[in-house]
Amino acid sequence: MNIVLLSGGSGKRLWPLSNDIRSKQFIKIFKKEDGSFESMVQRVYHQIKKVDKDADITIATSKTQVSAIHNQLGNEVGVSIEPCRRDTFPAIALSTAYLVDVKGISPDESVVVCPVDPYVEDDYFEALKALSDQADKGEANLVLMGIEPTYPSEKYGYVVPATKDSVSLVSAFKEKPTVDAAKEYISQGALWNGGVFAYKLRYVLDRAHELIDFKDYQDLYDKYETLTKISFDYAVVEKEEKIQVMRFNGQWKDIGTWNTLTEAMEDNVIGKGVLNDTCKGVHIVNEMDVPVLAMGLTDVVISASPEGILVSDKEQSSYIKPYVDSFVQQIMFAEKSWGNFKVIDVETGSMTIKVTLNAGHSMNYHSHNHRDEVWVVISGTGKTILDGKEQKVSKGDVITMKAGCKHTVIADSELKLIEVQIGEGISVQDKIKHEL
Amino acid sequence: MNIVLLSGGSGKRLWPLSNDIRSKQFIKIFKKEDGSFESMVQRVYHQIKKVDKDADITIATSKTQVSAIHNQLGNEVGVSIEPCRRDTFPAIALSTAYLVDVKGISPDESVVVCPVDPYVEDDYFEALKALSDQADKGEANLVLMGIEPTYPSEKYGYVVPATKDSVSLVSAFKEKPTVDAAKEYISQGALWNGGVFAYKLRYVLDRAHELIDFKDYQDLYDKYETLTKISFDYAVVEKEEKIQVMRFNGQWKDIGTWNTLTEAMEDNVIGKGVLNDTCKGVHIVNEMDVPVLAMGLTDVVISASPEGILVSDKEQSSYIKPYVDSFVQQIMFAEKSWGNFKVIDVETGSMTIKVTLNAGHSMNYHSHNHRDEVWVVISGTGKTILDGKEQKVSKGDVITMKAGCKHTVIADSELKLIEVQIGEGISVQDKIKHEL
Numbered sequence: 001m002n003i004v005l006l007s008g009g010s011g012k013r014l015w016p017l018s019n020d021i022r023s024k025q026f027i028k029i030f031k032k033e034d035g036s037f038e039s040m041v042q043r044v045y046h047q048i049k050k051v052d053k054d055a056d057i058t059i060a061t062s063k064t065q066v067s068a069i070h071n072q073l074g075n076e077v078g079v080s081i082e083p084c085r086r087d088t089f090p091a092i093a094l095s096t097a098y099l100v101d102v103k104g105i106s107p108d109e110s111v112v113v114c115p116v117d118p119y120v121e122d123d124y125f126e127a128l129k130a131l132s133d134q135a136d137k138g139e140a141n142l143v144l145m146g147i148e149p150t151y152p153s154e155k156y157g158y159v160v161p162a163t164k165d166s167v168s169l170v171s172a173f174k175e176k177p178t179v180d181a182a183k184e185y186i187s188q189g190a191l192w193n194g195g196v197f198a199y200k201l202r203y204v205l206d207r208a209h210e211l212i213d214f215k216d217y218q219d220l221y222d223k224y225e226t227l228t229k230i231s232f233d234y235a236v237v238e239k240e241e242k243i244q245v246m247r248f249n250g251q252w253k254d255i256g257t258w259n260t261l262t263e264a265m266e267d268n269v270i271g272k273g274v275l276n277d278t279c280k281g282v283h284i285v286n287e288m289d290v291p292v293l294a295m296g297l298t299d300v301v302i303s304a305s306p307e308g309i310l311v312s313d314k315e316q317s318s319y320i321k322p323y324v325d326s327f328v329q330q331i332m333f334a335e336k337s338w339g340n341f342k343v344i345d346v347e348t349g350s351m352t353i354k355v356t357l358n359a360g361h362s363m364n365y366h367s368h369n370h371r372d373e374v375w376v377v378i379s380g381t382g383k384t385i386l387d388g389k390e391q392k393v394s395k396g397d398v399i400t401m402k403a404g405c406k407h408t409v410i411a412d413s414e415l416k417l418i419e420v421q422i423g424e425g426i427s428v429q430d431k432i433k434h435e436l
Numbered sequence: 437m438n439i440v441l442l443s444g445g446s447g448k449r450l451w452p453l454s455n456d457i458r459s460k461q462f463i464k465i466f467k468k469e470d471g472s473f474e475s476m477v478q479r480v481y482h483q484i485k486k487v488d489k490d491a492d493i494t495i496a497t498s499k500t501q502v503s504a505i506h507n508q509l510g511n512e513v514g515v516s517i518e519p520c521r522r523d524t525f526p527a528i529a530l531s532t533a534y535l536v537d538v539k540g541i542s543p544d545e546s547v548v549v550c551p552v553d554p555y556v557e558d559d560y561f562e563a564l565k566a567l568s569d570q571a572d573k574g575e576a577n578l579v580l581m582g583i584e585p586t587y588p589s590e591k592y593g594y595v596v597p598a599t600k601d602s603v604s605l606v607s608a609f610k611e612k613p614t615v616d617a618a619k620e621y622i623s624q625g626a627l628w629n630g631g632v633f634a635y636k637l638r639y640v641l642d643r644a645h646e647l648i649d650f651k652d653y654q655d656l657y658d659k660y661e662t663l664t665k666i667s668f669d670y671a672v673v674e675k676e677e678k679i680q681v682m683r684f685n686g687q688w689k690d691i692g693t694w695n696t697l698t699e700a701m702e703d704n705v706i707g708k709g710v711l712n713d714t715c716k717g718v719h720i721v722n723e724m725d726v727p728v729l730a731m732g733l734t735d736v737v738i739s740a741s742p743e744g745i746l747v748s749d750k751e752q753s754s755y756i757k758p759y760v761d762s763f764v765q766q767i768m769f770a771e772k773s774w775g776n777f778k779v780i781d782v783e784t785g786s787m788t789i790k791v792t793l794n795a796g797h798s799m800n801y802h803s804h805n806h807r808d809e810v811w812v813v814i815s816g817t818g819k820t821i822l823d824g825k826e827q828k829v830s831k832g833d834v835i836t837m838k839a840g841c842k843h844t845v846i847a848d849s850e851l852k853l854i855e856v857q858i859g860e861g862i863s864v865q866d867k868i869k870h871e872l
Contacts (some may be wrong), residue, residue: 015729274759278752289782290742291763293451295756296749297736306726309740311747313732316714323710323729332726344780345790345854346725349831350814352788352854354781374812374834376856378786395785396858398810398836418781418788420812420854422832 001052001132002109002201004080004095005044005116006088007061007069013257013317015324016307017285019331024255025117026068026335029285031266040117040255042072051125056103059116060095070337078103083224089235090227093208094220096201101217107202110135113232114196119253119264127248128196134167135198140244142237143198144170146191148249152182155254157193157233159245164189170243191245194252197232207236258301258310258317273302281314306332306342331428338363339411344418351421357382357411365408365436371423373407375399380415384408385436406434437488437568438545438637440516440531441480441552442524443497443505449693451760452744453721455767460691461553462504462771465721467702476553476691478508487561492539495552496531506773514539519660525671526663529644530656532637537653543638546571549668550632555689555700563684564632570603571634576680578673579634580606582627584685588618591690593629593669595681600625606679627681630688633668643672694719694737694746694753709738717750742768742778767864774799775847780854787857793818793847801844801872807859809843811835816851820844821872842870 007025014024028037038046041059048055058078059069066079080095080102092113099105112128112135127145134143146159157175161168173193174185212227214220237243255261262283268275271286274293281299286292288304301317303310307329312320333342338361345352357363357380365385375384381394386407393399393409401407403423409415443461450460464473474482477495484491494514495505502515516531516538528549535541548564548571563581570579582595593611597604609629610621648663650656673679691697698719704711707722710729717735722728724740737753739746743765748756769778774797781788793799793816801821811820817830822843829835829845837843839859845851 016726274762276752276755276759278749286745288745290452290744290765290768292745292747293756293759293763294747295759296752297747300733300747302745302747304740304745308726309722309724309728309738309745311728311730311733311736311738313714316712316732319712320729320731323712323731326710327727329726344788347814347852350852350854352780352790352814354788372832376810376812376858378783378788378856378858396808398834400834416783416786418786418854418856420814422812422814 001129002056002058002099002105002111003048003128003132004058004060004092004099004111004113005041006091006113007041007059007065007116012321012324014261014303015320016305016310017287017303019307022068022334023065024261026065026072027285029261029265029270037270039072040119041069044116044118045073045077047120047122047125048128051122052129056099056105058095058099058103060091060098060113067337068335071335071340075337081221083221085229086224086227087229088232089230090212090224092197092232093204093212094217094224096204096208097217097220100201100205105201107205108200110198110200112196112198117255118194119251119255119260121251123250124248124252127246127250128198131196131198131246134244134246135200138200140169140242141199141203141240142243143167144237144243144245145194145196145248146245147194147252148247149182149186149190149192152179152186153192154179154182158182158185158190159193160185160188160190161245161247167244167246170245173238191247192252194248197237204236211235258303258312258320259314262301262314271304336363337361339414349422349424349426351426353419353421355417355419357409357415357417359411359414362408362410364431365406365434367404367406367432367434368421368423368430369403369432370430371421371426372403373401373422374420375401375409376418376420378416378418380411380413382409382411382413382415385410408436437565438492438494438535438541438547439484439564439568440494440496440528440535440547440549441477442527442549443477443495443501443552448757448760449754450697450739451756452741452746453723453739455743458504458770459501460697462501462508463721465697465701465706473706475508476555477505480552480554481509481513483556483558483561484564487558488565492541494531494535494539496527496534496549503773504771507771507776511773517657519657521665522660522663523665524668525647525666526660528633528668529640529648530653530660532640532644533650533653533656536637536641541637543641544636546634546636548632548634553691554630555687555691555696557687559686560684560688563682563686564634567632567634567682570680570682571636574636576605576678577635577639577676578679579603580673580679580681581630581632582681582683583630583688584683585618585622585626585628588615588622589628590615590618594618594621594626595629596621596624596626597681597683603680603682606681609674627683628688630684633673640672647671694739694748694756695750698737698750707740772799773797775850785858785860785862787862789855789857791853791855793845793851793853795847795850798844798846801842801870803840803842803868803870804857804859804866805839805868806866807857807862808839809837809858810856811837811845812854812856814852814854816847816849818845818847818849818851821846844872 017027018024025040060080080098160172162171269284272291273284276295278296285303299314339357377397453463454460461476464475496516516534596608598607705720708727709720712731714732719737721739735750775792775794813833
């Protein structure tokens with residue numbers, strides 16, 4: 001099966017674990033059999049490979065997430081990079097063109113487009129495969145997944161199937177309804193719209209060419225910024241008459257808030273944390289090195305990261321966004337394709353960062369105009385290049401770089417260093433990349 | 437008036453703000469008129485000086501607190517240092533000898549001994565002065581403060597006065613009672629024992645010589661470790677017949693738990709923090725640089741420091757101690773007489789610290805056997821001495837010290853530096869002090 005996973009934008013609803021460059025799908029929160037934790041994107045990726053080891057997986061996402069994707073899934077996975085955010089129709093059109101023009105997949109093949117963050121079991125991916133097979137048959141132009149509703153939710157769109165068969169033509173769509181309307185829809189046999197589309201690649205390419213003037217993938221990529229923001233539902237689904245829906249009645253959860261996310265946690269505490277025996281329904285997700293102690297709380301989620309600390313009643317946690325929007329804060333940590341960094345001290349005129357480079361990786365060769373930097377290697381081995389000069393480095397070595405000095409470090413083994421930045425107006429914008 | 441403030445031990449009940457070297461009395465939590473915050477010890481010191489600007493103030497405390505006391509009160513304040521903890525009788529005896537032998541105060545003068553951490557208004561210190569004046573009269577050997585009880589507390593000892601006069605002889609003492617017994621005592625006119633003693637210096641010196649074989653202050657100090665732990669109540673008060681009690685009916689609070697401490701806070705939030713409008717009775721005390729967001733909580737205290745994060749129902753917060761005792765953790769920050777330090781990163785084989793030196797101050801001249809160190813000056817000016825060699829330093833300078841190298845830094849202006857320690861088995865014990 002060909003599958004495109006739509007990896008969405010910044011997930012402030014799971015602050016402080018998500019931030020402008022780490023979306024919720026990258027938070028390592030799901031316990032694996034070996035006791036370690038994996039993220040939503042890792043979980044979904046491994047589930048797909050388990051169900052279909054030959055699945056061709058492409059992640060459709062923005063530039064800002066590419067480092068995190070390669071860091072978590074390795075460099076093998078296909079990534080269709082959106083140069084900027086333009087809603088789901090341009091994103092799906094771009095990734096469809098990517099599959100045909102970059103990956104060389106035949107336009108007669110089918111693809112399943114699916115959000116990257118459903119919390120589901122393996123049967124969900126079996127269903128995606130069935131969806132792909134159904135699209136192959138060509139009975140309809142689009143095949144959707146219809147989730148059997150478990151309660152009259154106001155959060156989802158509804159799909160009304162023409163028959164009660166496992167696969168049926170769609171007779172109507174209903175937008176997010178009131179609870180009463182939802183009850184009515186469900187009594188009439190309506191299903192939740194799972195946000196999954198299966199289609200033959202040629203179908204969406206044709207729709208895209210009708211709506212956008214472009215030659216091929218590269219051309220679409222180059223003019224992406226000029227495209228109008230429009231959803232796939234609005235641009236394609238609503239105008240299409242030949243749509244089928246396939247029923248799915250397995251476990252399906254949309255993990256968008258702390259409330260729903262904690263329901264999917266196996267343990268109550270991830271990271272250093274203690275709950276006293278008067279706590280009920282309390283979850284701790286702690287990415288800091290120091291302990292969290294919770295006493296006498298009920299239905300509360302506590303999360304701590306280098307970005308901040310959330311303590312919220314679980315119900316209330318869905319109203320987090322405006323508060324987080326009001327925090328003006330620099331990025332305090334990030335995963336990069338080469339490793340990660342963490343800000344450990346901020347002062348006026350200086351900033352101190354811990355940088356971890358994965359074995360075999362290096363940072364960009366770059367310089368700064370307005371700051372000096374000092375590196376102290378605290379573990380590992382590698383080499384630095386300063387203004388073209390190579391030098392081996394290991395634990396305890398100190399490297400000083402004046403403003404303007406071009407520099408990089410290449411890790412032989414995993415290499416950690418403390419970087420002290422000194423200057424006025426330290427900014428992530430003050431970074432000039434150079435060719436080596 | 438002469439006054440000795442008893443500054444007690446490690447206050448784990450206010451974790452994570454208090455730790456083994458920062459007791460609760462040093463937490464800056466009380467809002468001043470200028471909007472900044474002061475600690476309990478600063479608040480009490482300034483209140484005494486306001487009521488009696490000539491008051492001779494001595495803090496009786498342990499070695500570990502001396503740096504914090506000088507950091508918060510300056511170097512003028514007298515400090516009677518207990519070489520180790522031996523309960524209140526040896527502590528009061530030692531500070532009494534200190535007043536006579538070190539400060540040269542006549543043994544015929546009176547002194548008031550008082551805990552350092554009552555949360556009170558200025559009238560309390562007027563009352564201490566009256567207590568001192570009463571002791572001067574010599575009508576009794578000890579004068580106590582009796583607090584008019586406001587409820588039948590089980591937490592306090594009770595003093596039964598012989599008469600209803602403002603000053604009266606004591607007819608009986610009652611240990612911490614049950615609520616029912618407390619009601620009975622109060623109906624009989626009993627007062628809370630405020631833990632304050634006024635006496636002529638000679639009186640306690642005589643009692644001390646009866647119980648301990650010592651010549652003078654220095655001798656008592658030298659043999660302090662050999663003394664038996666015994667409380668002043670048990671060693672002196674219970675055996676004395678001529679005791680007066682003076683009534684006090686002003687505000688008096690004992691701030692020993694998060695619950696009582698938050699009652700004394702003027703603002704609900706100290707440090708970076710946001711309460712949403714569904715929070716009720718929530719207090720945040722945040723010493724971290726990142727925000728705390730609290731949503732939908734009731735009667736909860738949240739406190740964050742480099743040591744950890746507490747989230748507790750206020751009632752439950754008094755049961756904190758065993759949990760904190762179970763945390764095995766190094767000291768993450770400390771105030772010193774010369775400034776302060778904060779651990780900003782810990783790895784196997786390395787530790788990174790931010791050191792702030794106050795202007796004109798220096799750290800001890802010292803060396804380490806098992807670690808190398810690197811300093812990066814991030815602000816201020818001063819000089820370093822490395823193996824006897826002086827060198828001026830300022831922002832951006834990098835100083836490297838191999839294990840064994842004797843080193844110190846002396847600040848001209850306030851000087852901040854990042855110290856990276858590298859070695860196996862980094863430990864605070866690995867520090868050898870040297871003469872300059």
